[in-house]
Amino acid sequence: MAQNLAGPEIERLIQLLARVPGLGPRSARRAVLHLMKKREDLLHPLGEAMRIAAERIVTCSECGNLDTMDPCSICRDPRRDPSILVVVENVGDLWALERAGAIRASYHVLGATLSPFDGVGPEDLSLPKLVERATGGSVKEVILALNATVEGQTTAHYITDLLTEAGVKVTRLAHGVPVGGELDYLDEGTLSAALLSRTAIG
């Protein structure tokens, strides 16, 4: 019945918005009402920004990053250290590392992590390209910046096997107490890892 209230245009907008992560059918309806109120301020610019993004943003054929050019601006950046390759699951992780600003290296986006349960196998990850880049000569170290989940760690093991065979040095992110974290709230695994990897002071 609802689809006849304001015509199929609004109903289609609600249905599409409900597929955006973070929104559901009910919040999509609320969002559309808000968008209709802010037509000039928000609805029109948002539609335009989506059109532009859909047209111009491409996936970098080198590293898998999203950008308006291919190769992406990170791959083109001459100030990046080409001897270090940071492997991440997705572009969101790449953005998170770039926000941290701790390293000016190259990246490689896998696109997924191994998850046999969900039917995600090695062929679903950007692995041949990773091996090609890692063994191309200029890369001296591959840093695996993968989630500390079962899937992330399975993937890390798989890639380590793949690359050490090819003679590439592979490292992974340190486990430990998050900065600002309280011991009382941490799980036993993290505490054990932080103890094992303790560092000398001063």
Add this chain to the structure above:
Amino acid sequence: MAQNLAGPEIERLIQLLARVPGLGPRSARRAVLHLMKKREDLLHPLGEAMRIAAERIVTCSECGNLDTMDPCSICRDPRRDPSILVVVENVGDLWALERAGAIRASYHVLGATLSPFDGVGPEDLSLPKLVERATGGSVKEVILALNATVEGQTTAHYITDLLTEAGVKVTRLAHGVPVGGELDYLDEGTLSAALLSRTAIG
């Protein structure tokens, strides 16, 4: 720093999406990554649906509903009872009542409820048009379908004063136990109202 990663296009899309109710800066970033993955499936159609909605959807000058035509399809519907006018705060409430399908009446959308604390006064509500419609001759009953909040009830009192002065019959939604509701979880006000308005069985 993040805005240089994938160019200003993505950053603008994130900023606009973060202003949609239900999304924040962090979930907007996640949503954009999802949209970029589903470019043909979701991003492109969504941008197009927004463009169409921004262009075609108008506010009905009669009742305040949203539609592609003015007067809207509800106001044009000859099967609606023109003697009953249901007053709601916003279009979302109108949709909710239409989904319930309990009445085939005309509507009047106020656009807001009185909230002196937030600086919303009678001049911010579509009241002159309501009085004009209610006293036009064909309307026999005005049903106030307003939220059972302080603002909703203040507005209901204000409109009742306004319309009874003009000789119009005004009613409001019944208070009581929600269908499927458990007494143990209901507040005292609702329980008292349900007791006071008890109905004979059979």
